[in-house]
Amino acid sequence: MKRVLIVDDDIDVTTLVSKLVERAGYEAVVAKNGVQGMGKVREGKPDLIILDILMPKQSGVRMYRELKTDEPLKDIPVIMLSAIAPKSFFRSQKVLDEFAGQSVPEPEAYIEKPEEPEELVELMKRILG
Amino acid sequence: MTNKSKILIVDDDADTVELLTKRLRAEGYYTSEAYDGEQALRQVGEYQPDLIILDIKMPKIDGYEVCRRLKGSEDTKLIPIIMLTVKRKIPDKVKGLDVGADDYMPKPFDHRELSHRVRYWTAVKMEVEERVREIKRLEQELIKSERLAAIGQTVASLAHYIKNILFGLKGGVYLVNVASKENETDSLKTGREMIERNIGRISDLVLDLLEYSRERELEYENCFPNEIADEVCGLMEARAKEYGVEIIKDFDPSMREVLLDPRGIHRCLLNLVSNAIDACLFDSNKEKKWVVQVRTILQNDGTVRFEVSDNGCGMDEEVKKKLFTNFFSTKEGRGTGLGLLITQKVVQEHGGTITVDSQPGKGSTFTIRLPCTDVSTPGAMAKESHES
Structure with missing residues (x-):
C-alpha cells in the first residue's frame, strides 16, 4: 500500500487529511513538525508528502529544502498545504535560492487552505496513480 | 507683498534704529526694535522675527553673545542674522561669522545694499520654513504608514488564523456529509468533533481579541x-x-x-x-x-x-x-x-x-x-x- 506522510501542527488538518488518505486507499503517517517529519521520512521513504509551512520547531520551508537537496529523497513528490498564499511561498523560495546559490525545484502542487477536500483527493490520486 | 516679513532691529544707537525702521517700513516690512542684548533676546521670543539686524557693541550683552545664544537654540537657530560692523574691520567680520551670523553689513550702510541683503535673507528664511514644513509633513506620513503597516501585519496574521479555522469547519462538514451518505459512524463522530472544536476556536479568538484590543483602564x-x-x-x-x-x-x-x-x-x-x-x-x-x-x-x-x-x-x-x-x-x-x-x-x-x-x-x-x-x-x- 502506498504511504502518504502528513506534516502539520494543526490537529484538524492531520485528522481530516488522514481520513482522506485512508479513504482513497493509502496509508497515512502523521508528523507534527519539520523535525518529526524528517525523522519519519528517514524511517521509511513515503510515496507522497503533504506539507504545511508554519509550524513550531522546524518550518515547512526548511523541511522542503532539506528534502529537495537530499539525493535519495528529492524525488518524493510534495504537496504544500498551507494558509499562506502561494505567491508568498514562491517569493520566499526565490530569495532562498539566491541566498543559498542553489535552486530547488517547485513542489508538485500548492494548495491554499481552506481547500475543498475533493481537490486534495483528486490531486493525490493523480500523483500516486 | 502678501507675505510680509518681520524684522527685528537691534542697536543701542537710537538714530540707527530709527533710520533702519523708516527705510524697511517704506519697503513694506514689519519691524520691531531693541536697544540692548537682553531686550533683543526677549523680543525674539515675543515677536518671532524672520530676520534680525544686530549691532555688535551694546551694553549688558553684546551682539556676539546674542548671536551665539540664538544660533545655539533649536527654536531660534533658523532666523537669519545680519551683523552690523562699525568699521570695515576684518577681525569683526570673522568673529561675527564665527558665532554663527549669516551675513554682515558695514556701518554707515548704503541703502541699496541694505535693501538687497534684507530681501535676500527674508527669502532664504521663507524657503527654509517651507523645507521644515515639508520635513515635518514627511515625518507625519512616515509615522502613519508605519502604523498602517503594523495594522496590515496584524490583519494578515488574523486572516491566516481564520483560514485555519475555516479549514477545520469545512473538513468537519465534509466528514459529516460523507458519513451520512455512506452510513459511516466513525467519520460522523470525527467530523462533528472537528466542527465543535473550531466553533470553540472562534469563540476563544473573539474573546481574546476583545480583551487585547480593549482600552481597559487598570482598576487598582x-x-x-x-x-x-x-x-x-x-x-x-x-x-x-x-x-x-x-x-x-x-x-x-x-x-x-x-x-x-x-x-x-x-x-x-x-x-x-x-x-x-x-x-x-x-x-x-x-x-x-x-x-x-x-x-x-x-x-x-x-x-x-x-x-x-x-x-x-x-x-x-x-x-x-x-x-x-x-x-x-x-x-x-x-x-x-x-x-x-x-x-x-x-x-x-x-x-x-x-x-x-x-x-x-x-x-x-x-x-x-x-x-x-x-x-x-x-x-x-x-x-x-x-x-x-
Whole structure:
C-alpha cells in the first residue's frame, strides 16, 4: 500500500487529511513538525508528502529544502498545504535560492487552505496513480 | 507683498534704529526694535522675527553673545542674522561669522545694499520654513504608514488564523456529509468533533481579541497577591488533575497587602498556569511526574514577584523569540496565540516586567515582577505623603 506522510501542527488538518488518505486507499503517517517529519521520512521513504509551512520547531520551508537537496529523497513528490498564499511561498523560495546559490525545484502542487477536500483527493490520486 | 516679513532691529544707537525702521517700513516690512542684548533676546521670543539686524557693541550683552545664544537654540537657530560692523574691520567680520551670523553689513550702510541683503535673507528664511514644513509633513506620513503597516501585519496574521479555522469547519462538514451518505459512524463522530472544536476556536479568538484590543483602564485595589495566586490554582486544579499534573503552591508568608489590579493579575496568572499545564501535556516524556509550581515572593525592594514554572516540554530559542508576537501558538491549533500578549500588556501597564527562562525537555519558568505600593504599613504611606 502506498504511504502518504502528513506534516502539520494543526490537529484538524492531520485528522481530516488522514481520513482522506485512508479513504482513497493509502496509508497515512502523521508528523507534527519539520523535525518529526524528517525523522519519519528517514524511517521509511513515503510515496507522497503533504506539507504545511508554519509550524513550531522546524518550518515547512526548511523541511522542503532539506528534502529537495537530499539525493535519495528529492524525488518524493510534495504537496504544500498551507494558509499562506502561494505567491508568498514562491517569493520566499526565490530569495532562498539566491541566498543559498542553489535552486530547488517547485513542489508538485500548492494548495491554499481552506481547500475543498475533493481537490486534495483528486490531486493525490493523480500523483500516486 | 502678501507675505510680509518681520524684522527685528537691534542697536543701542537710537538714530540707527530709527533710520533702519523708516527705510524697511517704506519697503513694506514689519519691524520691531531693541536697544540692548537682553531686550533683543526677549523680543525674539515675543515677536518671532524672520530676520534680525544686530549691532555688535551694546551694553549688558553684546551682539556676539546674542548671536551665539540664538544660533545655539533649536527654536531660534533658523532666523537669519545680519551683523552690523562699525568699521570695515576684518577681525569683526570673522568673529561675527564665527558665532554663527549669516551675513554682515558695514556701518554707515548704503541703502541699496541694505535693501538687497534684507530681501535676500527674508527669502532664504521663507524657503527654509517651507523645507521644515515639508520635513515635518514627511515625518507625519512616515509615522502613519508605519502604523498602517503594523495594522496590515496584524490583519494578515488574523486572516491566516481564520483560514485555519475555516479549514477545520469545512473538513468537519465534509466528514459529516460523507458519513451520512455512506452510513459511516466513525467519520460522523470525527467530523462533528472537528466542527465543535473550531466553533470553540472562534469563540476563544473573539474573546481574546476583545480583551487585547480593549482600552481597559487598570482598576487598582488593595489586595493580597497570595489570595489571587491561590484562587488561580484552585480554578486550574481540576484540569491539572485530569491530565495527571500536580500543582504545588509556594507562597511567601511575609507577603503583604498591596495596590494592584487584581482582575488583571488574575487573568495573567490564569494564562501562565494554563500554559504550564499545556506544556506538560505536550511533553513527549510520558514517564515524567509533571509538576506546575506557583510561587509568590515579596522582594526587599517591595517588588512583588510571581513565578509559574513547569517541568514540561520547554521551548527552544526559536519558540522563545516568537512568544510575545501576535497569533503565535504551539498548541496544535488550540491556542489563539494572544494569551501571552494579553498577559504582557497587563504587566506592562502595571509598570512591571515579564521574563521567561526555558530549556527544551526540562521545562519553563515565567516570572512577573510588579513594582507595588505597600499599603499594609501606614508608616510607609505617611512618610511618602510627607515627602511630597
